[in-house]
Amino acid sequence: MASRTAWIVGVVVLVIVIAAVVAYMASQGPSQTTTPTTTTQTTQTTTQTTQTTTQTTQTTQTVTIGALVPLTGSLQFMGTSGQCAIKLAVQDANKMFASKGIQFQLVTQDSACDPNTALQMLQTVYSQGIRFVVGLTCSSEVSAVKNFAAQNHIVITSISTSPLLAVPKPYIFRLPPTDDAQAQVITALMHMLGIKKLVIVYRSDAWGQGLSAAIANDSAKYGIQVLGVYGYDPSPSAMPAAEQAAVQKASAALGSPSPDAAFEIVSFDQDGAAVVQAAMNDPVLSKVRWFGTDSNVYGTADIQAGGQALANAKFMGAVAAPNPNDPHYQQFAREFTQFCGHAPTGYDPYYYDTAMMVMEAIAKTGSTDPTVINSVLEQWGKNGTYVGATGPVYFDQYHDRIYASYLIVGVEIINGTPTWINAGFYNGTTGQITVFPQGQPLFSP
Numbered sequence: 236m237a238s239r240t241a242w243i244v245g246v247v248v249l250v251i252v253i254a255a256v257v258a259y260m261a262s263q264g265p266s267q268t269t270t271p272t273t274t275t276q277t278t279q280t281t282t283q284t285t286q287t288t289t290q291t292t293q294t295t296q297t298v299t300i301g302a303l304v305p306l307t308g309s310l311q312f313m314g315t316s317g318q319c320a321i322k323l324a325v326q327d328a329n330k331m332f333a334s335k336g337i338q339f340q341l342v343t344q345d346s347a348c349d350p351n352t353a354l355q356m357l358q359t360v361y362s363q364g365i366r367f368v369v370g371l372t373c374s375s376e377v378s379a380v381k382n383f384a385a386q387n388h389i390v391i392t393s394i395s396t397s398p399l400l401a402v403p404k405p406y407i408f409r410l411p412p413t414d415d416a417q418a419q420v421i422t423a424l425m426h427m428l429g430i431k432k433l434v435i436v437y438r439s440d441a442w443g444q445g446l447s448a449a450i451a452n453d454s455a456k457y458g459i460q461v462l463g464v465y466g467y468d469p470s471p472s473a474m475p476a477a478e479q480a481a482v483q484k485a486s487a488a489l490g491s492p493s494p495d496a497a498f499e500i501v502s503f504d505q506d507g508a509a510v511v512q513a514a515m516n517d518p519v520l521s522k523v524r525w526f527g528t529d530s531n532v533y534g535t536a537d538i539q540a541g542g543q544a545l546a547n548a549k550f551m552g553a554v555a556a557p558n559p560n561d562p563h564y565q566q567f568a569r570e571f572t573q574f575c576g577h578a579p580t581g582y583d584p585y586y587y588d589t590a591m592m593v594m595e596a597i598a599k600t601g602s603t604d605p606t607v608i609n610s611v612l613e614q615w616g617k618n619g620t621y622v623g624a625t626g627p628v629y630f631d632q633y634h635d636r637i638y639a640s641y642l643i644v645g646v647e648i649i650n651g652t653p654t655w656i657n658a659g660f661y662n663g664t665t666g667q668i669t670v671f672p673q674g675q676p677l678f679s680p
Contacts, residue, residue, distance in 0.1 A: 297338045298603055300325065300590060301360035301368040303376070305348040309469070309503035310372055312535045317394070317586035318343060319575040321370055324590035327570070332598035339594050348372060348503070350379035361387055366605040367597070368392075369589040372582075374400055374442040381407055388605045390612070392589035394582050396529070396555075397445035401633050406609050408616070408634040410585045410592075410625065411529075411555040412663075414442070416639040418449035420553040420661045421499070421526055424643060426457035427668060428524065428678065430497045433459050434485040436478075436510055437501035439466035446528060447501045463488030467506075475509035482513035485520065492522035494680070498548075499526045504534035511537055515544035527552030532644040533580045533655050542653025545646040549677050551658060554581050556642035557625040559660070567624035580655075584624035592621050592628065639663025645677040 302321050305314035325341045332339075342365060344356035353376035360368060361383075367390050371377055374397030384391050385405045393407060396414045425433070433454055437447035443466065451461045465484045467477040489496055498520045500510050507527070514520040525548035531537050532552040538545065557564040567587060571579045596611045597603060615621050616630025629637040643659035658674025661667075670678050 295336050295338050296603075297340060298367075298594075298597055299340050299342055299363075299365050300594065301357075301365040302341055302343040302370045302590070303346040303353055303356050303360075303368055304343065304370045304586075305372050306343075306345040308347040308349060309505040310348045310530060312504055312533065313372060313394075313530070313581060314345075314348075314370075316575070316577075316580065316583055317370055317372070320571060320579070320583045320586040321590045323571060323574045324587045324594065326574070328591060328594040328598070332594070335598050335601070337598050346371065346373075346376055348376065350375045354379045354383060357383060357389065361389060366390065366603070367593050367608070369593060370586055371395060373440075374445070375440045377404075377407060377409075378441050388609070390593060390605045390608050392593055392612075394585055394589065395442075397442045398449055399441050399445040401635055403632075404634060406605070408592075408612055408630060410589050410628065410636055411582060412636045412638045414446040415449050416663065417529060417553055417555070417641065418446060418453045419639070419666075420641045420643070421450055421528070422453040422457055422459065423661065423666065424551065424553070424668065425454070425459060425497060425526065429495055429680075430459055430524070431495040432489065432493070433461050433497050433499060434489045434520075435461065435464045435499040435501060436481045436485050437464065437466050438469035438503065438506055440469055442530070443469070443501050447499075450499060450501070462490075467510075469503070469506045471505075474506060475513065478506060478509035479513040482510060482517060482520065486514075486517045489519050489523070492519050496523040497526055498523055500531060501528050503530045504536045507531040507534060508536040508540035511541040511544060515541045521548075524548055525550040529554040529581065538646065538653050538655065542646060543648070546648050546653050549645065551643055551645040551677055553641040553643050553661065555585070555638070556640060556660070557584055558640060559642075561626055563622060563626060564624055588621075588623040588625050588628065591623055595621060643668065643674070645674060647673070647676060 304318050305311055325339050328339050346353040346356055357380045369392045371393040374395040377393055377395040377400055381404045384407055389406060391407045393409050395409050396411050398413045398415045401413050435447050437443040447464055451464055454461050463485055465481040467481040502510050527550055532554055567584055568579050596608050600611055619627040619629045621628045631637050640663040641661040642657050645656055645658040646653050647656050656673050658677050659668055659670045
C-alpha cells in the first residue's frame, strides 16, 4: 500500500514539473530562429502538393495523324524526304500546342504511288480510327481515294497536282498548285530559250495525261509547234520497253535535231530513268535541249541513269516552291536541315504544311471532328489564315492551292559529278524568270 502511495505522489510531482516548464516557455514568446523556417518549409510543401495535384488532374488528348507516302516505287525519293518533313511537323506541333493538352502522334503507311495500294492503306488507317491523313503524293492515288474519303469524312491534305483533279472533292485539299501553273512555267522557259518545235513523252496516268495536255495547250500561246505527244504504260512490268517505244515515236516525229527543238519528259523518277536511257542513245533526241517536270527534278534514278546526258542536254524542269527569301520558309529550311540531315528539296515544305495545317486547325479549335476541321480548312483557305513553310495558303472552290511560284532546277557537272542545282525562280505574280548565278550556263545557247 505504501509503495502505491509513493507511486501516486511521484506522478503528481512529475505533472507539476511539466506544467511549470510549459508555463515558462510560453512566457518567453516564439523562437525567432526556428519558427519562420518551419513555416516556410510548410508553405513550400503545400505549394508543391498543389502543383502535383494540378498536374495529375490535367488530361492530355492524343490525336493520331496518318501519313500515306511513297516509300517505295517511282517517287521513293520524294516520299522518304517528305516523310521526314511530316515527322518534323509533328514534333513542332507537339511543342507549339503542348499547353492546350493535345499530343499528336504519327502512323505512316507506304502508298507506293499506286492507286490500289493507296486505297487499301487509307481503309487500313480508317479502321484504326484515324480521320486525318496527310501527304498523298500521286494524283492517281487521290483519284482512287477521293470517294472513300468523302463517304467516310476523312480529311486529306495532299501533294497531288494533276489538273484533271480540279473538280469538287470534299474533304481533300491540295497544297501545291495544279499543273496548269507548272505548264505555264515550262512553256515560258521554252519561249525564253527560243524553242519553236517540241515533242512530248509522258507517263500515261492521271498526272501525266493532265500535265502533258497542259504543256501542249500552253505551247500554242508562244507559237511553239508540238509535233507529237506520246504516252507509255508506267507500270514496272512494262519497263523499259514502253518508254523506249514512246521515245522512238518522238524521235521520228521530230525528224532531225536543231537549236530550236526540244524534248519534254513528263515522268516520275524511275520510269524517267528509262526514258533518259532511251533518249541519250537516240541520234535525234540526244542532240536537242531537254525539259522535265516537278516529279523528275532532284530524282536519284534519273541522274544515275544518265547524269552526263542530262547535263549535255541542259536539262531543266520546274517545281512549285515558296519564295526562298520568305522568313517562314527560311526557318523551316534550317529546322529541316538539322532534323533530316540534308537541305529541303522539291515538295518537302509542302509535305510539312500538309501536316502542320491540319494539326493547327485541330489545336486551335479543340475539335477532332473531321466535318468541323473540313469547314475550318475551307474558311482558312478563303482568308489565307494559315501561313506555313510555303507561305499563306489560299484554296479555290475545288480545294486547290492558289499559288504559282516555281524553282527552275537543272543538271550541271560540278567537280566532275552530275549535280542538281537551283537554276532560277519563276515569280507567279509577275511571270518573270530570275536566273541564279549558278544557273547561267543552262540558260546560254
